[in-house]
Amino acid sequence: TPALVAEMAAEDASMIIVAAYVEDSGTLFVEWQVGDRIAGRDVELWLIAGSDAPVSLGVLTKGNPITEFAVPADLRALLEGGTLAVSDEPLGGSPTGAPTGAVLAAGAITTL
Numbered sequence: 001t002p003a004l005v006a007e008m009a010a011e012d013a014s015m016i017i018v019a020a021y022v023e024d025s026g027t028l029f030v031e032w033q034v035g036d037r038i039a040g041r042d043v044e045l046w047l048i049a050g051s052d053a054p055v056s057l058g059v060l061t062k063g064n065p066i067t068e069f070a071v072p073a074d075l076r077a078l079l080e081g082g083t084l085a086v087s088d089e090p091l092g093g094s095p096t097g098a099p100t101g102a103v104l105a106a107g108a109i110t111t112l
Contacts, residue, residue, distance in 0.1 A: 002029075005112055006084045008105035010035070015105045019045075019084055026076060028069040030060060035051075035104075037062065042043045044089045045069065046099060048106075049078035054085065082109050 002020035009016045021028045030045060037043060041080070043069075046054035055075060061067045064073030071079065088101035 001003055002045075002112060004079055004109050006107045006109045007088055008107040010105045015086075017086060019109075021079055021109075023073070023076075026071050026073065028057065028071050030067045030069065030077075032060060032065045032067075032112055038088055040091065041101070042089045042091050042093055043104065044093045045088050046085045047075060047078060048085060048086060049082040052078075054099055056094060056097065059089070060086070063096070079109055080111060083095055083107065084109060 003023040004021040007016065008020045016033045017030060018033060019028055028099045043060045045057040045060060047057055055073065056109045057069045083106055085106035086104050087099040089105055094100050
């Protein structure tokens with residue numbers, strides 16, 4: 001049963017990605033619901049907590065609409081009240097450890 005959820009949506013709703021965090025397993029399930037991917041690019045998921053720099057949770061898979069992320073123990077407490085965002089990145093994800101491409105969608109993490 002998810003404890004936290006987020007809906008990341010582009011301003012024009014051309015992209016919608018939802019996420020559900022299951023506390024017992026420390027797993028974040030991310031589902032791509034609406035929108036097309038950019039050919040030859042990846043989409044990377046970021047956790048933004050307060051004024052801290054974004055932290056990468058990984059790259060969304062391409063062949064499956066749902067990607068599972070094991071959230072590191074030190075980041076789990078930052079989820080509640082944080083924001084999830086996805087950015088357009090080169091294949092393999094950001095080469096710098098910080099978002100390098102456009103933010104495609106973002107949404108607040110809320111408690112169920």
